[in-house]
Each structure stands twice: as C-alpha cells, then as structure tokens.
Amino acid sequence: MLALYAREVKLGIRAGSGALTGVLFFLAVVTVIPFGVGPDLNLLARIGPAVLWIGALLASLLALERLFQADREDGTLDLLLMSDHRHMVALTVLVKCLAHWTTGVLPLVAVTPFLGLFMNVPPLGLGAATLTLLVGTPAITFIGAVGAALTVALPRGGVLVSVLVLPLVVPVLIFGVAASRGAMADPDPFLPPFLILSALTLFFAVLGPAAAALALRHID
Amino acid sequence: MRACGNLNELPESLPAFIYVSMSDTAKQTSRLMALANPTRFLEIAGAILPWLSCAALFVLAAGLWLAFAAPEDYQQGITVRIMYIHVPFAWLAMFCYGLMALSALGTLVWRHPLADVSLKAAAPIGAVFTALALATGSIWGKPMWGTWWVWDARLTSVFVLFLMYLGIIALTRALDEPTRAARAAAILTLVGFINIPIIKFSVDWWNTLHQPASVFRFDGPTIHPSLLWPLLISALGFTLLFITLHLMAMRTEIWRRRVGTMRRLSARAAEGQAS
Numbered sequence: 001m002l003a004l005y006a007r008e009v010k011l012g013i014r015a016g017s018g019a020l021t022g023v024l025f026f027l028a029v030v031t032v033i034p035f036g037v038g039p040d041l042n043l044l045a046r047i048g049p050a051v052l053w054i055g056a057l058l059a060s061l062l063a064l065e066r067l068f069q070a071d072r073e074d075g076t077l078d079l080l081l082m083s084d085h086r087h088m089v090a091l092t093v094l095v096k097c098l099a100h101w102t103t104g105v106l107p108l109v110a111v112t113p114f115l116g117l118f119m120n121v122p123p124l125g126l127g128a129a130t131l132t133l134l135v136g137t138p139a140i141t142f143i144g145a146v147g148a149a150l151t152v153a154l155p156r157g158g159v160l161v162s163v164l165v166l167p168l169v170v171p172v173l174i175f176g177v178a179a180s181r182g183a184m185a186d187p188d189p190f191l192p193p194f195l196i197l198s199a200l201t202l203f204f205a206v207l208g209p210a211a212a213a214l215a216l217r218h219i220d
Numbered sequence: 221m222r223a224c225g226n227l228n229e230l231p232e233s234l235p236a237f238i239y240v241s242m243s244d245t246a247k248q249t250s251r252l253m254a255l256a257n258p259t260r261f262l263e264i265a266g267a268i269l270p271w272l273s274c275a276a277l278f279v280l281a282a283g284l285w286l287a288f289a290a291p292e293d294y295q296q297g298i299t300v301r302i303m304y305i306h307v308p309f310a311w312l313a314m315f316c317y318g319l320m321a322l323s324a325l326g327t328l329v330w331r332h333p334l335a336d337v338s339l340k341a342a343a344p345i346g347a348v349f350t351a352l353a354l355a356t357g358s359i360w361g362k363p364m365w366g367t368w369w370v371w372d373a374r375l376t377s378v379f380v381l382f383l384m385y386l387g388i389i390a391l392t393r394a395l396d397e398p399t400r401a402a403r404a405a406a407i408l409t410l411v412g413f414i415n416i417p418i419i420k421f422s423v424d425w426w427n428t429l430h431q432p433a434s435v436f437r438f439d440g441p442t443i444h445p446s447l448l449w450p451l452l453i454s455a456l457g458f459t460l461l462f463i464t465l466h467l468m469a470m471r472t473e474i475w476r477r478r479v480g481t482m483r484r485l486s487a488r489a490a491e492g493q494a495s
Contacts, residue, residue, distance in 0.1 A: 215404065
C-alpha cells in the first residue's frame, strides 16, 4: 500500500500531470470574481471564504476525471483489481484517493492564504479558510472517486463527473463555508460546523472508496 | 403490423442478456422471481394496466372534486388548494427515489433482470414529479412567503434530489451498453439515497421557513379532517397514476430492448447471407 502511495504521488508530481493546472485554475476563478462583483473590498472580505471554497471545489473537480482513467488505459487498473485477495479494492481506492489529494488538492490548500489576500480576507479568516479546506477537501476527493469510477469507461466523462458529484458535495460546501465564516463573524459559532465537516470527511472516507470499488469491479 | 404481432409472442428470441441472467435465477421460486421473465411481466402488465389507469383516473377525479369542495383555510384562503397537488408531488418524488433504490438493490444484490428496467423507467418520471413539486411550491410561496424561492433546508434538499435525478438520467443515457449502464446507475442511486432522510427530517432538524410535518406524526395529524381526507385521496390518486406510468414505461423499455436485439440479429443474418 505504501508502495502504491509512493507510485501515485510520483506520477502525480511528474511533469504533464494536472497538479499545476489545478492551481492555475483556482487562481483564475478567484481572479475573475472581483471583476464580476466589483472591487468593493468590504464585500470581497465578506464573500471571500465562500469564493475560496468554491474555487477550490471546482479546481479539485477538474482533476478527478484522471483518477482512474490513466490506470485503465495502461492496464494497471486491471492488475489492482485482480490483486483483490491481497488488498481489498476499497483500500486500494482509498490509497489512490489520498495520493490524488496529496498531489492535486494539497497545493490548492497551500495557495489559499495567498489568494485570500486578493479577496481582502482578514488573517483569522485566512487561517480558518485554509484549515477548513484542509479538513474538508478530502471528502470531495472521496465522493469524486465514486463519480470517476462510474464514468471510467466513458471516453469524455469529465463534465459528467462534475454533474454527478456536485449534488453530493453540497453539504461539504455548506459546512465548510459556515465554519470559515463562523471564525470571522462573531455571533456564528466556529466549532460545531467544523466538527460536522470533519465527520463528513470521515463518513465519505468509508462510503466513497467502498462505492467506487463496487463500481470499478462491476462496470469493467 | 406483422412485426408488432411477433414482438408480443417471441419468447424464443428474447434479448440474450436477459436470458443469460435469467438462467441462474430461474431455479428460485420466490414470487418476485416469477415476475423475472419479461414475457410474463408483459402479460401481467398488459392485463393490469387498463384497470389501473381507470382506477387512477377515477380516484384523481374524486380527489380533485373533493379538493375544490373542501373548505378554504382561514388564513391562506384559496391558495391552500395547491396543497392537494403539491404534497402528492413531493411525496411521489421521494417514493420514486425509494423505489429506484430498491431496484438498485435488486440489480446489484439479487441480479433481478427487470430491476434495471424499473430503475431506468422510474428516473424520468421521478424527475418530473420533483420538478412539479418545486414548481407548485414556488407558485404557492409567491403569495404566502412573498418570494418564489428561498434557500431553506427542505427546498434546497429537494432541489438536490432533482439534480440527482438528472444525474442518474444522464448516466443511464451516457453508457450505451445496458448491463453496464444499469450497474452504474444502481450504484449512483444507492449513494444518493443519503439525501432522502435529509429531505424527510430537514424540517425537524433545522428551524426553517417550510412548515414541519403535519400528516405523518407520532401524535397524529395536525390537519383538520376536512382538509386531510381530500389530501389523502388525491395522494392515492397520484400514486396510482405513478404506478401506471411506471409500468407503461417499463413495458416500453422492454420492447425497445427487444427491437434493438432483433435489429442486431437481422443485421447479422443479412451480413451472413451477403458473405
């Protein structure tokens, strides 16, 4: 499993993979917002955490399509599925998700504080947005794994993955934004939505890989 | 006309995929499995459908008449009448998803040959009922709440249900191989089932604009009987209508698959003659 993780990470940071593209897309989304809503700094500070969350969500959806497709093209996926007796397929999917998150989504979380500066988010909000993204984005990857596994056989499943996954990630987005807003505005609490967000991540860490493994084994 | 006649009585040239999955289930004698033979299902559905559609029409007409005969609400006035269609639509939106989740289990666990036909046929009907529930709700909300739409917990979760329906429809249409599409849709349906309890209990968990449950409660319904009876009859009528539509859609889907298989067989035969 560790070897699989190392292999996936190595593949993920090689040139030609989508890691940098995701960060650039995130940057583009955040840059477009002030042009759309106007450069009012107070307004931007208020919607800043939400914009960061939406940008990170869209950017992490972008790379999901490739989660299983490259492995299917060169036959690795068949080998992984056939070594069922050594490692559960669900566990393999979990490791692949974690590696995908490390290479594709962790950079997004890392650049969040800098992009937040563009949005005039106060320091406390920056910390909260980064922390909630760090805790919440794995859930997006785990849910996305189901969508990626379902559409693995389609030649151009990218848009379909986003359509299938978006309704399911709505709760993650709600509680992520609620927690980061709670850190900035006083009456709203921070801890309860943050704990629910953590619970969602743990819940989908079980459900997502299990359903994705079922899909991979049944559809191919 | 001759081709149509053939379709109805063609047990030998059934689609291969239905036959293959049937051979191992044929030994089981449970009653649900007796329906597994598509030809048998078509016979039964053909026998039931006229009665069922008549019953649905009759109950719907009765429900509609009762709904207009029922007294007006002392606060809402005549707008309360929209409840008699809004509540059945919303109930069917969830019922249909429950049915689809059962069908998904049928596909994945019991390999029931008709389960995936049922799921595929139910998805568009459910999507339409969900859209109607949202539309009637927002028509009622405009005079009552003063707005077409609010992002409250129940409205949002029903809207997410609508998106799930559309996603399932898109997925069943994107994969052209029926068995593969069936399994993919079944897995997606089961994952999306988390949303159903959220919809049901959203009005209890969050204190939102949509009114809490008033029919199915532990301490009995809080609606006055003069309003409750028309509602129940109307709900029954729409449920009968849903079952009728669902059976018809299943029948159409089976026929469509048979036509597809026959076309492929005849194309193969023509190819064999040519070479």
